[in-house]
Amino acid sequence: MADVWIYSEENLRASQMASQVAELGFTPRLVEANGSLRPDAGDGAAARPPDLAVVIGDEALCGRLRDDEVLADVPILLSVRAEDLNGAPLEAEELLVPPFTPAELEARIARARRRLGGSEEAQTVRAGSLVVDLITYQVTVGGEPIDFAFKEYELLRFLVTHPGRVFSREALLNRVWGYDYYGGARTVDVHVRRLRAKLGSEHAGRIRTVRGVGYRFDL
Amino acid sequence: MQADAEYVMRVVEERGVQFLRLWFVDVIGSLKSLAVPASELEPALLEGVGLDGSAIEAGARGSERDVYAWPDPRSFQVLPWTQEGRVARMCCELRLPDGEPFAGDSRQALCRVLDQAADLGLTLQVGCEIEFFLFAEDGDPARPPVPLDNGSYFDLTVQDVVSDFGRRAIEHLEQMGIPVTASHHEVAPSQHEIHLKHTDPLSMADAITTFRIVVKEVARDLGLFATFMPKPIGGLSGSGMHLHLSLYEEETNLLYDGDPEDKRGRQFLAGLLAHAAETAAVSNQWVNSYKRLAAGMEAPSHVNWTRDGANALVRVPTGRPGRPESARVELRSPDAAANPYLLFALVLAAGLRGMERGYQLAPAIDAGSAGEALGVSLPGDLGEATALFDASELVRDTLGDRLCDWFVANKRAEWDAYRATVTDFDRDRYLRWL
Numbered sequence: 001m002a003d004v005w006i007y008s009e010e011n012l013r014a015s016q017m018a019s020q021v022a023e024l025g026f027t028p029r030l031v032e033a034n035g036s037l038r039p040d041a042g043d044g045a046a047a048r049p050p051d052l053a054v055v056i057g058d059e060a061l062c063g064r065l066r067d068d069e070v071l072a073d074v075p076i077l078l079s080v081r082a083e084d085l086n087g088a089p090l091e092a093e094e095l096l097v098p099p100f101t102p103a104e105l106e107a108r109i110a111r112a113r114r115r116l117g118g119s120e121e122a123q124t125v126r127a128g129s130l131v132v133d134l135i136t137y138q139v140t141v142g143g144e145p146i147d148f149a150f151k152e153y154e155l156l157r158f159l160v161t162h163p164g165r166v167f168s169r170e171a172l173l174n175r176v177w178g179y180d181y182y183g184g185a186r187t188v189d190v191h192v193r194r195l196r197a198k199l200g201s202e203h204a205g206r207i208r209t210v211r212g213v214g215y216r217f218d219l
Numbered sequence: 220m221q222a223d224a225e226y227v228m229r230v231v232e233e234r235g236v237q238f239l240r241l242w243f244v245d246v247i248g249s250l251k252s253l254a255v256p257a258s259e260l261e262p263a264l265l266e267g268v269g270l271d272g273s274a275i276e277a278g279a280r281g282s283e284r285d286v287y288a289w290p291d292p293r294s295f296q297v298l299p300w301t302q303e304g305r306v307a308r309m310c311c312e313l314r315l316p317d318g319e320p321f322a323g324d325s326r327q328a329l330c331r332v333l334d335q336a337a338d339l340g341l342t343l344q345v346g347c348e349i350e351f352f353l354f355a356e357d358g359d360p361a362r363p364p365v366p367l368d369n370g371s372y373f374d375l376t377v378q379d380v381v382s383d384f385g386r387r388a389i390e391h392l393e394q395m396g397i398p399v400t401a402s403h404h405e406v407a408p409s410q411h412e413i414h415l416k417h418t419d420p421l422s423m424a425d426a427i428t429t430f431r432i433v434v435k436e437v438a439r440d441l442g443l444f445a446t447f448m449p450k451p452i453g454g455l456s457g458s459g460m461h462l463h464l465s466l467y468e469e470e471t472n473l474l475y476d477g478d479p480e481d482k483r484g485r486q487f488l489a490g491l492l493a494h495a496a497e498t499a500a501v502s503n504q505w506v507n508s509y510k511r512l513a514a515g516m517e518a519p520s521h522v523n524w525t526r527d528g529a530n531a532l533v534r535v536p537t538g539r540p541g542r543p544e545s546a547r548v549e550l551r552s553p554d555a556a557a558n559p560y561l562l563f564a565l566v567l568a569a570g571l572r573g574m575e576r577g578y579q580l581a582p583a584i585d586a587g588s589a590g591e592a593l594g595v596s597l598p599g600d601l602g603e604a605t606a607l608f609d610a611s612e613l614v615r616d617t618l619g620d621r622l623c624d625w626f627v628a629n630k631r632a633e634w635d636a637y638r639a640t641v642t643d644f645d646r647d648r649y650l651r652w653l
Contacts, residue, residue, distance in 0.1 A: 136233050137226055145234065147297035147307075149396050150223040184342040184467050190418045197393040 002026050003048075004109075005074075008056035009033040017054055017079070024106050026052070037068055048178040049074050052113055055092065057084065062091035069171045073162070075112040125160040127219045130203045132160050146198050151176065155191050159207060159217035168214040188215070223292040224264045231257050231307065234297060240308040241268060241288050242428065244325055245275050246626045247504060248558025250428055252308075253288060263290055267314065275313070276323040276625045286321050287314050294425055299394040300436050310425050322621035325560035329421060332564045332617060336571060341473075343567050344465045346417035346547075347427065349555045350458035351434060352409050352451050353384060356444045364451060366409040367443075380441060381411075388413065388437045395433070397426045410456065417463060420567065424559035427460075431555070449503070449554040450510040457511030457518055460555035462562075464491075465547045466570065475538060475546035482577075488524065488533065488548055489580040490573020491566065492594075495522050495532055495552065498565040499598045500608035500630055502553040506637045509600045511554060519551050523594040528586045532597070535583070552597065561618065561626075568617040601637070605630040 004026045008014035018028035029039035029050070038046040049071050055061050056079045065071050078092035085097070094112035096105065125132045129142040137153055139146045148156065154176050159167075167175070169185040177187065192215060196204035208216045220228070230236070239260055241253040253270060255263050267287030275286065290309035297307045313321035320327045336343060354364040367380065385401045392399045392413075401413045413434075415426055431447060438445035450457040466473045466487055473484040495502075503512060511518050517529055525531035531551070538546040553562055572578075584592060598604035608614055609627045618626070 137229050138233050147230070147234065147299070147394065149296055150226045150293050152396060153226065185470060186342070186344055186417075186467065187419065190416075190422070193398045193416060194393075194396040197398045198396065 002051035004028050004052045004054055005031050005039060005050040006054045006056070007031045007033070007037075007058065007061055009058065010056065013056050013079075017056060020102060020105055021054065021109075023102065024109070026109075037065060037071060048174050051075075052077060052109060054079060057081070059086065059091075066091050069168060070174050077108055077112045125219075127160065127163075127203065127206055127217075130199065130206070132157060134161070141200060141203060148195075148198065152191055152194050152198070155188075156195055159215070160219075163217050163219040166210045166213050166216045172215065220264070221292070223295075227264065227292045227295045227309070228260060230295070230297075231260055234305060234307075236297060236305045236307045238304070238306045239263065239290070240298070240306060241290050241311050242308050243275075243288055243311040243313055244428060244558060244560065246323055246325060246558065246561070246622060247629060248325065248428070248556075248560070250432065251275065264292060272313075272321065272323070275321075285316050287316065288312075289314055296395050296429075299391045300433070300440075308429075310428075322619055323625055325558055325564075325622070326421070326424070328618050328622060329424060329560040329564040332567050332571075333419075333421060336567060339571070340468050341571070342467045343420050343563075343570075344417045344467065345420050345423045345563060346463035347415040347423065347555075348412055348459075348461040348463075349415065349427070349430065349447075350410060350412045350456075350460070351445050351447045351555060352458060353381075353411060353438055353443050353445050354409060354451075356439070356442055364446075366452070380443070384437060384441055384443070385411070387440070388434055391433045391437060392430065395429055397429060410458070417465070420563035424563055427555070427559040447555040449505065449508045449556055450514065453510075453514075456516045457514065458554060459511065459518060459551065460553045460557065462550040462553060462566065463547045464550060464566070464570075465544075472543045472546050474535075474548055475543035483574050485580040486573040486578050487570035488535070488573070489578035490570040491533060491548070491550060492522050492524060492581070493573060493578055494565070494569035494611070494613050496595065496597055496604075497607040497611035497614060498569060499552065500601070500604040500626070501561045501565055502550075502557055503597075503604065504557055504601075504630065505554075506601045506633060508554050508556065509598070509604070512552065512597055513599065519597065521593040521596055523581070523584045523588075524548075525584050525586075528584055528588065531584060564617055565614065568613060572613055600634075601630060602634045605634060 004021050006014050006017050006021070006028055008017070014030050018030060021028045031037065031039045053065055053071070053074050054077045059078065059080065062076050062078060065074065065076060076092040077094050077096055079096040079098065082097050094108050096108045123133065123135050125134065131140050134157060139148060139153070139156065155172065158172070158176050169188040172188045173185055192207055196207055206218045208218060210216055237257055239255045239257065241255060241263065243251055245251060253268055255268060267289040269285060269287055272284045272286035288311040290311050292309065294310040295307060297305060310326065312327055313324035315321055353367055355367060357365060389399055389401055398416045399413050401411065415423065415430065418426070434445045447458060466484065473481070473487065475484070503509060512520055515530065519530055519532040521532065523531050524533035524535060526535050526537060534549040534551060536547065536549065550566065581594065598607060605627055615623050
């Protein structure tokens with residue numbers, strides 16, 4: 001079930017959107033307009049990023065989402081009234097202009113999610129002799145397969161599909177593990193160490209430690 | 220199907236894995252394995268694999284004879300030493316048919332304590348230094364082990380064999396996601412030490428279980444055998460498994476003495492010490508374990524801690540100023556023949572109890588300490604350790620009565636068998652003399 005976070009200063013529009021989204025089979029969460037970018041949920045729902053953000057009206061908020069290191073990659077569907085349209089919205093993946101039918105909402109959500117999923121749709125990522133096949137989960141170095149445990153693979157996949165960007169341990173923990181883990185943020189360090197050991201000397205250095213910040217993958 | 224299970228299904232297909240070994244341990248940590256062909260993987264992931272509970276614990280009740288091994292897909296790992304007919308392993312939880320945990324499952328006992336710690340916002344990190352001996356395999360277990368002393372051994376020199384062993388063992392371990400560093404002792408080419416880099420306790424317990432198999436497999440390939448027996452040869456150092464522990468609350472290492480007002484790190488250490496004697500039956504679970512502890516040679520004999528002495532139960536290395544992440548305590552009593560799941564469960568539970576009940580930490584000993592200043596003794600033998608274990612509230616709270624009773628029955632039987640055995644010591648000393 002995909003999570004959708006809904007941002008709006010207008011409670012009525014937010015709750016209408018929530019019920020429309022819920023009817024399409026998504027799990028909506030309302031984010032209060034109190035400056036936080038996360039829903040106020042005690043059940044851990046806020047611990048991992050949603051599959052989609054629906055922003056109602058507030059175009060500037062899209063920029064804030066893009067600047068948030070955990071939420072930066074969440075696809076955004078911006079719902080904006082025709083009279084408020086101010087050129088093409090730069091940060092949102094998809095635009096929705098009311099009024100709209102449930103079918104249109106569903107189609108716009110699908111498009112928003114597909115656009116950002118561009119890197120996921122690529123079948124393989126290459127970095128020198130390292131090849132990560134995102135469809136078959138196979139990782140090879142110079143044609144030789146390397147066997148990874150599930151979370152090692154998930155971390156590697158995340159890093160190679162977001163090259164050149166620095167992620168904090170907390171961001172990686174949220175993106176790769178959610179909140180189902182025992183090791184705290186050190187889990188990330190431990191898995192990076194395992195990845196480097198398995199990738200071998202030629203590629204270990206691609207996972208760069210950015211001191212005091214986190215990790216970055218260099219293609 | 221969950222994403223992790225799908226991952227396992229796909230990798231098995233892509234990599235041509237033919238068999239899955241489903242691993243679990245009994246109460247004394249002995250590895251048990253069920254082999255499942257790749258064609259049976261999906262039902263194994265979805266429904267578990269049935270086995271006879273009495274094969275795990277002799278004392279299992281009638282209703283517990285049907286036990287299911289549920290593979291943990293996150294522990295899936297191809298075994299690097301099986302080139303032909305590729306084989307992978309998964310560690311398992313043991314459950315009853317209704318899905319409830321099987322009382323004899325050590326891995327779930329550890330998970331329960333980890334959950335308690337997580338509820339308090341705490342995570343433990345464990346690093347291990349594991350010692351073991353390599354001997355020449357001459358095919359006769361009755362003869363005393365032959366150390367790899369200087370001199371010819373097959374057509375390789377000792378150093379060749381030793382470095383070959385180290386290289387292969389490290390390669391296999393790292394292929395299995397267990398980063399290590401290795402060294403061999405100066406005292407004898409036969410004794411080795413491998414450091415497993417720190418990780419969470421569940422991963423470390425799985426890693427130790429894997430490690431023992433890897434080391435034995437690599438040794439066998441080289442015509443050697445490896446033993447984790449705590450004291451294989453009188454007069455030489457025994458083999459221990461020192462644990463390096465750090466305790467985190469969010470990003471704060473509570474064992475870093477940075478904040479004099481925060482007593483929790485000291486209370487954790489006080490808990491480790493206070494419960495060391497009653498948990499010795501797990502940290503040192505064999506008759507032979509106490510021969511290592513009795514002999515000195517840097518093995519601890521009393522409950523105490525130090526910053527600079529060598530023989531204390533716990534050593535607190537001087538942390539580097541301004542580097543809180545390097546702060547840790549080193550628990551020096553356990554040996555690598557312990558059940559790591561129960562060991563970590565009790566170590567963590569002991570520390571947490573120290574924090575919960577606000578235990579006071581006794582002063583450190585130093586290199587010159589002697590007599591009463593050394594603190595109370597660790598148990599002198601398995602019989603004493605088992606009695607303390609049996610009567611321990613902490614142990615029963617942590618492991619549950621059923622698991623405790625099985626463990627105690629197993630250890631009493633071992634101790635009774637030992638007491639009734641006439642040994643070389645008896646004959647050498649008494650046969651002609653008396």
